[in-house]
Amino acid sequence: MDRLEQFVNQEELVLSPEDVAFVISRWTKIPVSRMLEDEKTKLLHLEDLLVKRVVDQDQAIATIAEAVRRSRSGIKRHNRPIGSFLFLGPTVTGKTELAKTLAEFLFNDESNIVRFDMSEYMEKHSVAKLIGAPPGYVGYDQGGLLTEKVRRNPFSVVLFDEVEKADPDVFNIMLQIMDDGRLTDGQGNTIDFTNTIVILTSNFGAHYILDCYRENKPVERDEMMNVLKTKFRPEFLNRLEWIIFRPLTEVGIGTIVDIQLKVINGILKDQKMTIVCSKDAKKALADRGYNFEMGARPLQRLIEKEILNPLSIGIIDGRFPEGSNVEVRMKKEDFEIVKV
The missing domain is CATH 3.40.50.300 (P-loop containing nucleotide triphosphate hydrolases)
Structure with a gap:
């Protein structure tokens, strides 16, 4: 709707083919790229x-x-x-x-x-x-x-x-x-x-x-x-x-760790928070979250247990207020989340 509002606020409306395609796409559910053949x-x-x-x-x-x-x-x-x-x-x-x-x-x-x-x-x-x-x-x-x-x-x-x-x-x-x-x-x-x-x-x-x-x-x-x-x-x-679809590799599970961290950061954006992961913590997530037969499911459970659950408690009890930057680190064999 922001795009439509821009048109309304202009004194002189000049519509391009892309603008027309955008509006018709909203009405018809036909993708813009299809209509513009790009x-x-x-x-x-x-x-x-x-x-x-x-x-x-x-x-x-x-x-x-x-x-x-x-x-x-x-x-x-x-x-x-x-x-x-x-x-x-x-x-x-x-x-x-x-x-x-x-x-x-x-x-x-x-x-x-x-x-x-x-x-x-x-x-x-x-x-x-x-x-x-x-x-x-x-x-x-x-x-x-x-x-x-x-x-x-x-x-x-x-x-x-x-x-x-x-x-x-x-x-x-x-x-x-x-x-x-x-x-x-x-x-x-x-x-x-x-x-x-x-x-x-x-x-x-x-x-x-x-x-x-x-x-x-x-x-x-x-x-x-x-x-x-x-x-x-x-x-x-x-x-x-x-x-x-082939089974995931150990290298692939490391890439999925990075993707999941991006997803978490996207969720935290509303609270103006960011989360990073130390090299040791990333390796531990990949090593412990890898399973040849079960794919990325163990990693998903591990991230919930070691990152999302303690992070949510820290947000609720005030240790990680809005605007915080936090880091996942290793403390001996355990994960810890600290404000940085």
Whole structure:
């Protein structure tokens, strides 16, 4: 709204094509970059943009960047989504983060992601929750959670997290989206999915991926297919482009420590506070937070326990008032937070 207010306050209004595109974008939810056709540079350097936020997944990033460029160049069927991907790999290796980053890059806002936790769609009636109840049933007038969100935000990333947990009937809905680029909701409205990116994440088969990297062997597609076929139908798997996420490395977990500190500083900005971490403390976080099988989850718990919890107590009891600069240090084997 600040931009619109600037126009109102000017004595003589001069509108550029960018200004018009900005206003129309706000009304239509169509990204400005799409309307101004200035995506070329970003598309050609997509890997460089994604790698800043997604750690240790260069091959996964390269694969999805190639698929997005093919779609954006027009080399795709027009009645399908921009892309349909199955993100496979161990837990907390960047699958959801890559989906969020794509939403921000392609649609100018990380919030342009329609996310569903498929552990909430394990029952037979789950399809009705997604597309709406048919006429005569309770909730008919409310619409479906999936169809309504995409109707309101047609340019978005549609993320189905932990898809292996969904009821099998839900897979039929996904197949229709991937094949036809549309869904018909319970009220008979046709919802367009051709401007969406559909991403399914799964930890299913993670044991095979972990074993391959542990033994320094390539992940073979045929072997991966044999594993996945125990859970998913082959026709479902063949509609998707698979993206394999490798286990995090010790070097990668160190990078994630830096990223998490930036996130914490962003949260503290409202209180005019900053936090830094000594070299020894960073190393301790990386060493103690690394786990080959569990990805970055132990690091997340460690940061909560050793940084966020004591920091919040210090803010409440007044040791770290607004405007404070604090540092995480090591005191022998323990973390400590001090005002500097």
